[in-house]
Structures are given as C-alpha cells and as structure tokens.
Amino acid sequence: MYTMKGPDGDTHGGYWEWLSVEPVKSFEVRDGFATPDGEPNTELPSMRMQFVFEETDDGSRVTTTTHFSSLADLEQLLEMGMEEGLAEAMSQMDTVLADLTSFAAGQATTTQILSDTQARISRVIRGTVEQVWRAHHDPALVQRWMLGPEGWTMPVCEVATTVGEKYRYEWEPVDGTEGRFGFEGELLESAPPYRAVTTERMIGMPGGGIVNELTLTAVAAGTLLALVITFPDAETRDAILATGMTDGMEASYARLETEVLA
Secondary structure, three states: OEEEEOOOOOEEEEEEEEEEEEOOOEEEEEEEEEOOOOOEOOOOOOEEEEEEEEEEOOEEEEEEEEEEOOHHHHHHHHHOOHHHHHHHHHHOHHHHHHHHHHHHOOOOOEEEEEEOOEEEEEEEEOOOHHHHHHHHHOHHHHHHHOOOOOOEEEEEEEOOOOOOOEEEEEEEEOOOOOOOEEEEEEEEEEEOOOEEEEEEEEOOOOOOOEEEEEEEEEEOOEEEEEEEEEOOOHHHHHHHHOOOHHHHHHHHHHHHHHHHOO
C-alpha cells in the first residue's frame, strides 16, 4: 500500500501485490488503485508490471513491461496520465541516488530522521560492495571492527546468513569496568551482497525491538552503506539515537576501513 500526494495536497492510494522476485535482476508486481482504507479499488483497472535490471558501462538499465487485462483498461489508464507519471518517476531515480551519495560522501556516519518511526544511517565506505558485505557476515571480520569506541571486545559473534536464522552479538570492556551487553535478532530477508533485513532487540530487555534494512550500493568512492531503522514509535527512536549510536557506528566504520579493508 502506498499513497501519493499531489502539489495541491490531493492524495491517491495504490498497492503492489508481489508476484515474483529474482534478487538484483527482476521482480513482478500487480499494480492497482487502493481505497482510503487500503483495500484494492476494484472500480479502477489494475495492471501487471515486470521490472528488469541490467548492468551497462554507463550504469544500470531498468526495463519495465506492463500487461493490461484489455485494450479498454490500457486506454483508460493512459487517459489518466499513467505514461507521463511513470516516466517522471523513473527519471527521478538518478537524482535520489545522487542526493544520498553526495550527502554521505566525504562525511562521517550521518543520521537522518525520515519519519516518527524511521531513521537512516548512511556512510560511504572505501571498499567494494562484496568486501563490505563480507565484513558484515564473516564472524572473524565482524569481531575486528564492530566494536564501537576503543576499549571494547566482542566475545560473542553469531552471524545469521540464511533467512530465518538467529544472530547474537555481545560486547564487554577490555578492563572489565562494565558488564557485558548485546543484541539478538533474526534475519528476515537477504539478497547478497546488496541487501539484508533483520530484527534487533537488546538482550534481556522487554519489547519488540526494531527492524534494520541494510543496503549496499556501489559508488565512485566505494560503497554507499544505508541502514534504514524502523522503530515502534518516536519515543523509542529518540531514546535509541540519544545513546550516541551514530558516534559508535562511525568509530566502527572507520575501523572497518583501516583494519579490514585497508
């Protein structure tokens, strides 16, 4: 379900029903209109759309093929401006990626508030997508860099590599002045070496925790790492970000570059 808002404040709802996915290469959806309560609007036509992604010397080529139930449905949707809307949407992809890349390039780890329940952590890391992915999924490498500020060790590093598997990370200070703490969760989605979605909760703490969506994208300076975090509410979002999480992640990513990818 999604909602589009026009320049005059008018809103229009739609939905995608996922039919098939071949990670990184293609996906197919049924695209239709939705009522204000999120249900499919059967009074308007729907269509089946296939998106295919191919690498070229100049970037990526996206080919979209749309199938209609009838000529009448095609003509109705064209009259509603479907062709112009799709062309404008596709033309914005370069801009969105360029904006995020330029935002992260040359900066330390940065946090953007996206909504009451979401924030995005971003950083360009000097290394290939494959290297950065491996550094997140090889336990021996994870224990070398995912340490936050200096003075901590990671005695427990159980990585999830298959959807449905659980992971568990624990840290403790070298000097023993503080107790051990850690996080655990489940791998929900994985499309190596580009995307992984996991749940996360602090060990021993009540509540449902958060959801992390990690995306790695090749850019001229290395790999654009974007981590979109979904929180249960704004209060939890603010409390977690106030712990100094961004600074700790920057220390870890800097260590990743110098000690693992150097």
